[in-house]
Amino acid sequence: MMNMKTPQHLKNEAESGFSLVELMIAVAVVAILVTLSYPSYLRFVLRADRSDAQMVLQDWANRQEVWRADHPAYNTGINPSNTDKYTYSMVSTATSFTLTATAIGRQVADKQDGVSCGTMTLQQDGAPGPDGHQICWGK
Secondary structure: OOOOOOOHHHHHHHHOOOOHHHHHHHHHHHHHHHHHHHHHHHHHHHHHHHHHHHHHHHHHHHHHHHHHHHOOOOOOOOOOOOOOOEEEEEEEOOOOEEEEEEEOHHHHHOEEOOEEOOEEEEEOOOOEEOOOOHHHHOO
16 A cells, blocks of 8 residues: 655645634734724824924914014014914014914814813914913923
8 A cells, every 4th residue: 555644845834834813813913002002193193283383383483573673563464374284373463473273174183181282372472372271382
């Protein structure tokens, strides 16, 4: 009779690789990690977009101060351009201005320690606001 032993090169190939159970365990671990990390990622994105809006407000406040250095009043005819995350507005007089960034879309859900950061203001004296929302500015 013929010898029915499995050839050595076929035996090694059959034993290498992952089993279906091992693969499913790895997928389950990755799914759990994604589920736990995704909310933190979303909060980080909202904070980063808030930081961008703060930079826009500070940039426009600086532009107003440069304008005022050469003119007797603040410029009343300019506004920052809106984005898909914030709308910007400015109220100005000859001696003061208030810049406002108002969140739109998903950015409305932005909060810092339970305080809504959907609206941020910056005044000519550098005071961030609105009152009670300084935590949104990191203060």
